[in-house]
Amino acid sequence: MALAGTYSIGRINFLRLPLFVTAVTAPAPHSQSSQFLRATCLFSRKLSTALAMDGSKISAVVEEFPSGIDPATEEEYVEQSKLLEEFTKIPNFDKAWTFKSDSGDSVVTFSISQANLLANKKRKYTLSAHISNGNDDSEVNFKWTPFPVEMIGVSTIVPSPAGSKFLAVRNPENDSPVQLEIWSAGQLEKEFHIPQSVHGSIYTDGWFEGISWNSNETYIAYIAEEPSPSKPTFTLSGYQKGCSTDKDSTNWKGQGDFKEEWGEAYAGKRQPALFVINIDSGEVKHVKIIEHSLSLGQVVWAPSIGEHQYLVFVGWSPEPRKLGMIYCYNRPCALYAVKAPEFGSEVNEHKLKDEAKEDFPIYNLTQNISSAFSPRFSPDGKSLVFLSAHSSVNTGAHCATNSLHRIDWPRDEKLSFSENIVDVVPVVHWAEDDLFPGLYSHGLLANPWFSDGHTIIITTIWRSRSAIVSIDILSGEVSCVSPDHTDYSWNVLALDGDNVIAVRSGPVTIPGLKYGFLIETETKDVVWNWVDVLNPMFNCSTKARTLLSHILFSILKIPVKDVSNCVTKGASEPFEAIFVSPFSKGNELKPLIVNLHGGPHSTSTSSFSKSLAFLAAVGFNLLIVNYRGSLGFGEDALQSLPGKIGSQDVNDVLAALDHIIDQGLANPAKVAVLGGSHGGFLTTHLIGQAPDRFVAAAARNPVCNLALMVGTSDIPDWCYVECYGREGKNYFTEAPSAEHLIHLYNMSPIRHVSNVKTPTIFLLGAKDLRVPFSNGLQFARALKEKGVDTKVIMFPDDKHPIDRPQSDFESFLNICVWFKKYLK
Numbered sequence: 001m002a003l004a005g006t007y008s009i010g011r012i013n014f015l016r017l018p019l020f021v022t023a024v025t026a027p028a029p030h031s032q033s034s035q036f037l038r039a040t041c042l043f044s045r046k047l048s049t050a051l052a053m054d055g056s057k058i059s060a061v062v063e064e065f066p067s068g069i070d071p072a073t074e075e076e077y078v079e080q081s082k083l084l085e086e087f088t089k090i091p092n093f094d095k096a097w098t099f100k101s102d103s104g105d106s107v108v109t110f111s112i113s114q115a116n117l118l119a120n121k122k123r124k125y126t127l128s129a130h131i132s133n134g135n136d137d138s139e140v141n142f143k144w145t146p147f148p149v150e151m152i153g154v155s156t157i158v159p160s161p162a163g164s165k166f167l168a169v170r171n172p173e174n175d176s177p178v179q180l181e182i183w184s185a186g187q188l189e190k191e192f193h194i195p196q197s198v199h200g201s202i203y204t205d206g207w208f209e210g211i212s213w214n215s216n217e218t219y220i221a222y223i224a225e226e227p228s229p230s231k232p233t234f235t236l237s238g239y240q241k242g243c244s245t246d247k248d249s250t251n252w253k254g255q256g257d258f259k260e261e262w263g264e265a266y267a268g269k270r271q272p273a274l275f276v277i278n279i280d281s282g283e284v285k286h287v288k289i290i291e292h293s294l295s296l297g298q299v300v301w302a303p304s305i306g307e308h309q310y311l312v313f314v315g316w317s318p319e320p321r322k323l324g325m326i327y328c329y330n331r332p333c334a335l336y337a338v339k340a341p342e343f344g345s346e347v348n349e350h351k352l353k354d355e356a357k358e359d360f361p362i363y364n365l366t367q368n369i370s371s372a373f374s375p376r377f378s379p380d381g382k383s384l385v386f387l388s389a390h391s392s393v394n395t396g397a398h399c400a401t402n403s404l405h406r407i408d409w410p411r412d413e414k415l416s417f418s419e420n421i422v423d424v425v426p427v428v429h430w431a432e433d434d435l436f437p438g439l440y441s442h443g444l445l446a447n448p449w450f451s452d453g454h455t456i457i458i459t460t461i462w463r464s465r466s467a468i469v470s471i472d473i474l475s476g477e478v479s480c481v482s483p484d485h486t487d488y489s490w491n492v493l494a495l496d497g498d499n500v501i502a503v504r505s506g507p508v509t510i511p512g513l514k515y516g517f518l519i520e521t522e523t524k525d526v527v528w529n530w531v532d533v534l535n536p537m538f539n540c541s542t543k544a545r546t547l548l549s550h551i552l553f554s555i556l557k558i559p560v561k562d563v564s565n566c567v568t569k570g571a572s573e574p575f576e577a578i579f580v581s582p583f584s585k586g587n588e589l590k591p592l593i594v595n596l597h598g599g600p601h602s603t604s605t606s607s608f609s610k611s612l613a614f615l616a617a618v619g620f621n622l623l624i625v626n627y628r629g630s631l632g633f634g635e636d637a638l639q640s641l642p643g644k645i646g647s648q649d650v651n652d653v654l655a656a657l658d659h660i661i662d663q664g665l666a667n668p669a670k671v672a673v674l675g676g677s678h679g680g681f682l683t684t685h686l687i688g689q690a691p692d693r694f695v696a697a698a699a700r701n702p703v704c705n706l707a708l709m710v711g712t713s714d715i716p717d718w719c720y721v722e723c724y725g726r727e728g729k730n731y732f733t734e735a736p737s738a739e740h741l742i743h744l745y746n747m748s749p750i751r752h753v754s755n756v757k758t759p760t761i762f763l764l765g766a767k768d769l770r771v772p773f774s775n776g777l778q779f780a781r782a783l784k785e786k787g788v789d790t791k792v793i794m795f796p797d798d799k800h801p802i803d804r805p806q807s808d809f810e811s812f813l814n815i816c817v818w819f820k821k822y823l824k
């Protein structure tokens, strides 16, 4: 057997042997052997001692590789893991808030996150800057505070409206109380510990989440988990009648009834409910509503009506049952108003009587539309604007083109809510070439208002990029704020008066801060002018920056292959793909990775992606395909996919691949494919339907067998809609018939598994409720059974996205090494 090579540690030379080979050596002198032992421990090679036939001791170096490490690619593993660490370190700007300082200048505070690999958590910190104008109009200076401040154990921070205070939320990891802290410029002002008997963790998930200060900065409304229901108690004398909360060594708690939850990402989370805290007294009130079964979220304080204060929030009904919520905008929801609770001294006898009579009724403000979320009041308090995903609810597609609406807010004592919902930005079905393709935004900024009081700013998906637009809520006019002739992606973080603080990035361009303001040109046009904001983080990740500096990207238009199959104009228009490759092509084409997003109604925008940038830096070209069905291209193109998954989307990907091969941009013999979830569905379909086209594949929590998924996923309705089209919404049942299961099987990658010969790596999250790991594992086992080169990594604590820092790291390191192995 050939030796794999030699290497040395300290003064001792080791023979590097393949696994299972035992080298017999003479007993080493004591000092040498202890050094030997230390070194072997360090490198996880085992020193075995055994007795030979003649009774002498035999020491052996057994070359033992950790599980999953292939001796043939170990060096590659070492090298690429170092590079990936550089990319993992790159921080991300998550949010920003602006305030006015005493001097009248603006101050901006950024919330930044960065993966902490050792702790396997995201490290969160804040960094602030004073913004001042430079000498001429086109200059702006950011004077940064010297150091960031780490937010240890803090789930979120929310500044007060005037910016003089902020709330820090500390959610416990066990049954301890939730901690709320009120900070002012110089100190911690107040600290409240809310026991679990009042409520559980505060929602900071970006979906149900809503934390809102009232304008006087005296109360904070928020969404938190209802207290735990009491469970049956048993002792050695049997069942104890009644609700005892105490648990001790003489009793134990039973389970009680199974309670439905909102699926993926919400396992173990209790019903989201509405609470208000008085930050003077620390008193907390649960705003119990009559229709108790609603899950509440996104609460905001409404402008007062007469002397009454109202809270407006989103309510989701659990009927017919709670189905998976995250990424699913097709769950019906409405805006509701409820009178805010009153505290202590404010309550007089008369009011107490009134409240008892009224019993906190809630008003549905958006009865005439099937979806309403992200409520925001205009600064004058006259209008309430909100987003709607009614197209998604009505068609059953989990995400679709959104719309923006307005309703009038009553100003007088006589509370009558208007039923009139004004369409500000309606659903766009199809748009000429590069015109506004419709609104694809999932939320509004906490303060999205320009100073005119009727224009908002919002980030949306515009074909293959994210873009910033302004919307006049009175006229409905949509204007570009970020540059319109660019392939880069832009994302608004905050307004500074009428100026904009944004982030610009590209797939291989590390996010950079930008400051935008309106200027008048020589021709008297008013246009947005953008300047770079140098920030302390600019110096980070120099290595990654250098590696990426010679890589470019462009957005390609891909003509639809079979236009005769298209029922709408929108569906027959070209879709797009993002192509990433180095400047100088040289003679040899780099191996290509085709990358496919999930959903399927989602988009790979041209925003920075650490994992894809890493793969590009390693030396792969990328083709990132936004097949028809992706968000950002109008509703007709999107709705062309449901009912045709596994064929239309598969053919679009092959068309995009053919397109770049025809242009001489890819070597057809060196192509790999990578995707997660629905992107994993496409990956496993492609290697089955086009087995000669891909030399390696990587699938992250892939959908491989819809007939299995329909009975195990939190979104069985998704399987119906995507397999039958919008009719699937009506066919959906919890008891699929044999005919349904056959149809679902026929639409699945597993149907083509016998054709597959592509070596495939599977990355699976054992806690995924969306696409349970059984889908990927069944497919992987079927490949192994056929003798196809297959590798599976199971992450025991990961959910659908496999995004915990260590899991994300190990996933992309292995994907990279797997692709390098087969795409030499």
Ligand SMILES: CC(=O)N[C@@H](C)C(=O)N[C@@H](C)C(=O)O
Pocket: 326, 327, 328, 398, 597, 598, 599, 600, 602, 676, 677, 678, 679, 703, 715, 718, 770, 771, 800, 801
């Ligand atoms: C709606 C949904 O979650 N669909 C999954 C099959 C999927 O593809 N998920 C997306 C969001 C993903 O990228 O994981």
